[in-house]
Amino acid sequence: MKMRGNYITTILLLVSLLAVTISSVVGQNNNKKGGGLQDNFYGKSCKSLEKIVRDITSKKVQADPTLGPKLLRLHYHDCFVRNEKSLWKVFTGRRDGRVSVASEASRDLPSGGSNITTLLNLFDRFGLDRTDLVALSGAHTIGVTHCPLVFRRLYNFTGKGDKDPALDSDFAEELKKICPLPVAVGATTVDLDRRSALTFDSNYFTGLTNNHGVLTSDAALLNDPASAALVKKFGSFKKFKEAFAKSMIKMGAINVLTGNDGEIRKNCRNLEQTVQDITWAKVQADATMAPKLLRLHYHDCFVRSKRPLWPVYTGRRDGRVSVASEASRDLPAGSSNFTTLSKLFARFRLDDTDLVTLSGAHTIGVTHCTFIFRRLYNFTGKGDTDPAFDPVFAKELKKRCPPRASILPISVDLDSHSALSFDSNYYNSISTNKGVLSSDAALLTNPASAALVAKFKNFNNFIEAFAKSMVKMGSLNVLTGKKGEIRQNCRVINK
Numbered sequence: 001m002k003m004r005g006n007y008i009t010t011i012l013l014l015v016s017l018l019a020v021t022i023s024s025v026v027g028q029n030n031n032k033k034g035g036g037l038q039d040n041f042y043g044k045s046c047k048s049l050e051k052i053v054r055d056i057t058s059k060k061v062q063a064d065p066t067l068g069p070k071l072l073r074l075h076y077h078d079c080f081v082r083n084e085k086s087l088w089k090v091f092t093g094r095r096d097g098r099v100s101v102a103s104e105a106s107r108d109l110p111s112g113g114s115n116i117t118t119l120l121n122l123f124d125r126f127g128l129d130r131t132d133l134v135a136l137s138g139a140h141t142i143g144v145t146h147c148p149l150v151f152r153r154l155y156n157f158t159g160k161g162d163k164d165p166a167l168d169s170d171f172a173e174e175l176k177k178i179c180p181l182p183v184a185v186g187a188t189t190v191d192l193d194r195r196s197a198l199t200f201d202s203n204y205f206t207g208l209t210n211n212h213g214v215l216t217s218d219a220a221l222l223n224d225p226a227s228a229a230l231v232k233k234f235g236s237f238k239k240f241k242e243a244f245a246k247s248m249i250k251m252g253a254i255n256v257l258t259g260n261d262g263e264i265r266k267n268c269r270n271l272e273q274t275v276q277d278i279t280w281a282k283v284q285a286d287a288t289m290a291p292k293l294l295r296l297h298y299h300d301c302f303v304r305s306k307r308p309l310w311p312v313y314t315g316r317r318d319g320r321v322s323v324a325s326e327a328s329r330d331l332p333a334g335s336s337n338f339t340t341l342s343k344l345f346a347r348f349r350l351d352d353t354d355l356v357t358l359s360g361a362h363t364i365g366v367t368h369c370t371f372i373f374r375r376l377y378n379f380t381g382k383g384d385t386d387p388a389f390d391p392v393f394a395k396e397l398k399k400r401c402p403p404r405a406s407i408l409p410i411s412v413d414l415d416s417h418s419a420l421s422f423d424s425n426y427y428n429s430i431s432t433n434k435g436v437l438s439s440d441a442a443l444l445t446n447p448a449s450a451a452l453v454a455k456f457k458n459f460n461n462f463i464e465a466f467a468k469s470m471v472k473m474g475s476l477n478v479l480t481g482k483k484g485e486i487r488q489n490c491r492v493i494n495k
Helices: 004-021 049-063 067-076 102-108 116-125 130-141 151-155 169-178 203-209 216-222 225-233 237-252 272-285 289-298 324-330 338-347 352-363 373-377 391-400 403-407 425-431 438-444 447-455 459-474
Strands: 037-039 144-146 189-191 366-368 411-413
Touching: 116 130, 116 216, 130 203, 130 216, 130 225, 130 237, 151 169, 203 216, 203 225, 216 225, 338 352, 338 438, 352 425, 352 438, 352 447, 352 459, 373 391, 425 438, 425 447, 438 447
Parallel strands: none
Antiparallel strands: 144 189, 366 411
């Protein structure tokens, strides 16, 4: 049950997005629901469309459950504009294997604790050389790791309570503030590229030359003269990008099944343009998805047996106006009080039940220390903590978010019990004054919403209400019929 909600969410979002990305489909089903959208809109013109999208989506969430909260947030958004080009040729025709063993991923993926000899031997097993090793390590220019994976380097490198001497001393102190003791079981994240973890550039290599590599495997690249020379060379983004493209193509050709080998799975169809458009839309909406999707390049097609818990109505047309400021204006702020939240939801014909229900999406995902700094350290402007916080929980948050964290991209789980599971623990947390955001705690300041919080501690009550509110929210400001347009290219409006 824990993972069920993640699948449901991504199914809903991708099917909604697909109505935007498929430009040549015309629906013939007149059973209109959900603000003019329809059940099985593409039933005749593209019979398998929705199942295809479900299958594509489930594979990504199987590989990385943290995608759930990110995709859930996309339900508030429409088609995004882009003008980027692919950096390398993606060859297709790969067939699916008939064996999928989870232990092989752990065995064959490089470990963050590996030294240079181990890394070179592992890459060599797959026909990849030293240049591939250094170039592909550059994927760490985006994304994060977790404090437990750097614990030994910071606090017990040789078993004597010491730090790894390969770490720059000032950088080590900075990491210790992000990952204070005890961190061995913590969920706090650390940027792999301290300068620009949301941007694909060459700053990762610049960091390495300054002994700012976060993982042991990063620092290991300096322990071999030839790889250290490549690290210096790839400080030039042009040189890095060129080498990375070649190595990605090379890695993509490892153990490929073609011809009569393997199989073509019936529930993993080849819709290259569809997948490309969907992926671009998500990465535009959330840059932190890029490292997660990049990591998926190591994996194959996954299978699931979950079913969505609410109907997804399709047939949505694209708007001709996209204004970024409207998202900031219309999305609820984490600092809002109950009155503000209630009025905002009412503007969109959503009531207080919808407010409390949809807030339950915080059962998965994270926020950043920046957004709770005021609650922790300066609630009334006098250096105090929000009294609505459970004192013990506030101390725990302060360890994760030290005072300097207001300018650091440290993340905090919105549900301290189970941030990767779609369940009702969020409401249990709120009931014990462990809501992370002001908007979470605000749900207890109104008697009616507080009663709903208590009701939704029961997962069955919550999921039933959540399904209804998701359908209701999905019908907001929908363009159907002759309104809007069907974009011929999701990147831009039609001319």
